[in-house]
Amino acid sequence: PDVYLKRQDGEVLGDLLDSQAPTPRSIYVFLLDGLHHTELEDRLEADPDTLPNLRALRETAAVLASGSIVNFPSITWPSHTTIGTGTWCGHHDVVNPSYYLRDERKMISPQGQQVETEGFANPEVESLYEAFARVRGEASLTAAIHAPFGRGAKHAVLERRNLCNRDVLHGLNDELSRDEDPRWREDKNEDAVRESTLDTRGVAQVFDLFRRDDLPSPDFVFHELILTDGVGHDYGPHSEGMRSALEESDRRIGRILDLLEEQGQRQETLFVVTADHGMAPQDVSLAANPGRHVKTVGLSAQVADSMVWLLDCHLEIERAADGRTARIIVRHGDALTSGERPVLANARISVHRLEVDVPGEELAEGTTDNQGLFAFSTPAEIPSSEILVRVEAPGCSPRNLTLDGMSRRKDLRGALYPDSEQLHEHA
Incomplete structure (x- = not known):
């Protein structure tokens, strides 16, 4: 079957895949928002036992040792759309979290809008969700878990397409909230508390989708984990706060791995761990622009x-x-x-x-x-x-x-x- 996107920039890195390994049935992308690859690599080298699930994924992974630049500018909304389409922002059109349309004389802000933003992307580029539907048929289930770009995903809460059972989600949220680090409340960091809660709700969505009897298991999941971004901005990208955020995110990744093992799908899934952008140390109080x-x-x-x-x-x-x-x-x-x-x-x-x-x-x-x-x-x-x-x-x-x-x-x-x-x- 045609497994290439209808339009994509660059070349397919076929060498990353093990030609002798079984062909995976599904793909699961974990995106640790704003996490610089050097922070993750340093933690896995210096203290791997604190990130057991990321460590397990890395042990059998093909790794870009020097990281990669997702897009330029390397920033949330353009980068997510690049990952979701395989095209640079000059082709998918989402060039910045907010950008000016010269011919319409107006500034638009996908990031400010937050919801129903898939229409900003150029319809001439194909999303990964759309590619799965094209190759596997409309019955194929794809999910964008709080991913800013979800065009074509059957389940995409930010696009107001929610396949989950709300009552089930409420029960799961109570159980999964145990993964949240209490330090965010102790520090009275309301943003980190909100992002931690949002990540809990994202995992709850995944649990419901994979355990449903009335739906097929997702073929493709693009799962945004936001906590590392907010904590990186508030505490610094190489801080103790980031250490806590990584450990909390690792617990959530472990939940997903155990879920797929329970469903008999872990060995049939290709996992991708990436970020939309890195982060440099900064003094946010300067509010520099x-x-x-x-x-x-x-x-x-x-x-x-x-x-x-x-x-x-x-x-x-x-x-x-x-x-x-x-x-x-x-x-x-x-x-x-x-x-x-x-x-x-x-x-x-x-x-x-x-x-x-x-x-x-x-x-x-x-x-x-x-x-x-x-x-x-x-x-x-x-x-x-x-x-x-x-x-x-x-x-x-x-x-x-x-x-x-x-x-x-x-x-x-x-x-x-x-x-x-x-x-x-x-x-």
């Missing part, structure tokens, strides 16, 4: 943490053949979905003679009309390369260019680091 600095230096932009969309205007400049007049039409730099660039009225235009890279004599000043047009006279003896036009359009970064169309942009390096030159000429 360097991307927003572009606004403080006078540029118009849409900013979502780690990404910047500069907002520019599109200029059409024409000078009469006799050199005595010129006209400029100002449009928005981003085309609409129709392909049209709307004109910008009330854009302020100033025209100067350029003298040794600085504005000199003022030649004209005004604003564009409702058609985005500004017309002005020009001294015929001054060449276009020596007439500087500055455009300040509403909602766009200022533009500086000579009348021959050569851009004289503000030097970002100079703006961000004032010791640099402020103007830089570009062809």
Whole structure:
């Protein structure tokens, strides 16, 4: 059967699989959110008995010794979608937890929305859930356990598709909550308590799905374990808090392994242990967002943490053949979905003679009309390369260019680091 996704980036690493081993019937992905691979490797080497279930999986695993970069940017929503589709974010379209759609003039936030976010992914890429349905038929059961990307999964609570019995879940939650570390409540860390509880509920969903008599056992499970991410942010990625979070997550993985053993499916299952991104030590109290600095230096932009969309205007400049007049039409730099660039009225235009890279004599000043047009006279003896036009359009970064169309942009390096030159000429 066709076991490849309809579209995928990179190459299949067939060498990771043991060609002599039986073909697994199902796949179970454990994703330890935000866990840096060096933290896990260090714990397994220095103190393996504290993580018995992860240790058991690693002993028979193919391991990427230096880890891997899931996606760029390596961050939750884009990375989960990459794992779930086998494509980079430039192809699956979820490029950041929040991102700006230029043609629609709006910022959207899958991570902020949390639920019903599968529609943000490009429909032209195939999800792993959809691939199972294509190859094994619509009867194939797949599950996204709190995974941010669940398009095509029959069970995906974040997409409001819940196959579980709520009464059964309540009973299981009481039993499985014994795996929760009491330190989160002792530390009065409400976020960690909530994430620990969420992970408990995820395991309860798995128990119900695999024990149901009225459903087939899942062929594919993508199981998000969130606790390691929140604890990494709050306590640090290599902290005692992370040690506790890893041990708690290992207990949950052990629950799943025992469940599959009970169901006679452990030996028929291919397990994958991965993360969506790593984490560096940080001082979260700084609340740093360097991307927003572009606004403080006078540029118009849409900013979502780690990404910047500069907002520019599109200029059409024409000078009469006799050199005595010129006209400029100002449009928005981003085309609409129709392909049209709307004109910008009330854009302020100033025209100067350029003298040794600085504005000199003022030649004209005004604003564009409702058609985005500004017309002005020009001294015929001054060449276009020596007439500087500055455009300040509403909602766009200022533009500086000579009348021959050569851009004289503000030097970002100079703006961000004032010791640099402020103007830089570009062809």
